[in-house]
Amino acid sequence: MQQKADEIVKTLKSKGLRVTPQRFAVYANLLEREDHPTVEQILTNLNQDAPTSSQATVYAALQALREVGLVREVLLEEGVSRYDANVAPHHHFRCNCCGAIEDIDWNTFQCIDLSKLRLGLKAERYEVTVQGSCDRCQVKYEV
Amino acid sequence: MQQKADEIVKTLKSKGLRVTPQRFAVYANLLEREDHPTVEQILTNLNQDAPTSSQATVYAALQALREVGLVREVLLEEGVSRYDANVAPHHHFRCNCCGAIEDIDWNTFQCIDLSKLRLGLKAERYEVTVQGSCDRCQVKYEV
DNA sequence: CTTTGTGCAAACGATTTGCAGGATG
DNA sequence: CATCCTGCAAATCGTTTGCACAAAG
Numbered sequence: 134m135q136q137k138a139d140e141i142v143k144t145l146k147s148k149g150l151r152v153t154p155q156r157f158a159v160y161a162n163l164l165e166r167e168d169h170p171t172v173e174q175i176l177t178n179l180n181q182d183a184p185t186s187s188q189a190t191v192y193a194a195l196q197a198l199r200e201v202g203l204v205r206e207v208l209l210e211e212g213v214s215r216y217d218a219n220v221a222p223h224h225h226f227r228c229n230c231c232g233a234i235e236d237i238d239w240n241t242f243q244c245i246d247l248s249k250l251r252l253g254l255k256a257e258r259y260e261v262t263v264q265g266s267c268d269r270c271q272v273k274y275e276v
Numbered sequence: 277m278q279q280k281a282d283e284i285v286k287t288l289k290s291k292g293l294r295v296t297p298q299r300f301a302v303y304a305n306l307l308e309r310e311d312h313p314t315v316e317q318i319l320t321n322l323n324q325d326a327p328t329s330s331q332a333t334v335y336a337a338l339q340a341l342r343e344v345g346l347v348r349e350v351l352l353e354e355g356v357s358r359y360d361a362n363v364a365p366h367h368h369f370r371c372n373c374c375g376a377i378e379d380i381d382w383n384t385f386q387c388i389d390l391s392k393l394r395l396g397l398k399a400e401r402y403e404v405t406v407q408g409s410c411d412r413c414q415v416k417y418e419v
Numbered sequence: 420c421t422t423t424g425t426g427c428a429a430a431c432g433a434t435t436t437g438c439a440g441g442a443t444g
Numbered sequence: 445c446a447t448c449c450t451g452c453a454a455a456t457c458g459t460t461t462g463c464a465c466a467a468a469g
Contacts, residue, residue: 244387268396
């Protein structure tokens with residue numbers, strides 16, 4: 134645990150970010166969960182025992198983390214942004230029923246051929262978004 | 277032109293929607309453009325000569341059109357929703373420089389094998405989002 | 420004539436911003 | 445000790461809502 138904390142500090146410093154308790158907490162929280170939380174969810178999680186960060190600070194921390202490439206914003210839902218500390222390229226699955234978001238391994242889809250794009254467009258990255266229903270929600274339907 | 281208008285009226289009626297000038301205008305506008313406009317852009321476009329629709333009405337019209345499946349909401353950008361009258365499945369290209377959005381033909385990417393998804397997830401649809409720079413923005417860089 | 424849509428303005432919710440004090444390197 | 449961060453509250457922006465009036469079928 135301590136080692137992990139040290140690693141986080143090292144990572145933040147290596148990106149030129151000042152290490153504050155709030156920034157640390159936001160990043161650590163994002164690293165240990167994989168559900169692409171919203172700002173509100175992060176905030177609730179961080180302050181559940183004792184108040185540690187204010188809303189504006191979480192926004193600021195996320196922006197800083199995003200600028201140095203440690204965190205990505207994920208747009209899969211109207212109204213709210215979600216955040217992801219998994220910066221490696223990957224795809225997303227979204228449950229249309231409960232809204233849950235899950236990562237899909239990058240290698241799951243192999244055959245996307247960007248050279249087929251219209252001449253003139255220069256692709257830099259891509260991502261597949263799959264929508265459907267997750268285990269839990271399929272069960273719901275069957276009851 | 278008249279024929280096109282008749283078709284739009286027929287389409288709206290066939291979906292059980294009352295045909296109002298505002299609804300007609302919103303849908304016709306979406307049909308004739310392919311840039312996935314925001315509400316603000318639609319509004320500006322509709323009211324450029326004379327005021328025809330209010331903001332709340334455009335929102336209401338879009339919601340009605342969405343409910344009957346004539347229009348889709350497109351989420352590719354923070355903060356704003358964009359709308360698309362192309363309901364057939366297709367992919368999207370987004371220019372990271374100017375924000376332009378362009379459709380990519382569904383057949384461009386053939387090999388996505390949804391059976392490779394984790395057991396338990398039931399896929400209903402998917403879509404590929406490509407990011408990069410468009411013709412115009414590449415030129416900009418070269419100058 | 421009944422139902423539904425429109426337009427205005429107020430309400431809302433997520434995100435941003437200004438600024439005074441506080442912590443970081 | 446200079447710089448940058450935090451926290452609060454006010455401000456902003458896209459979107460939604462309540463309601464009186466108007467239009468559609």
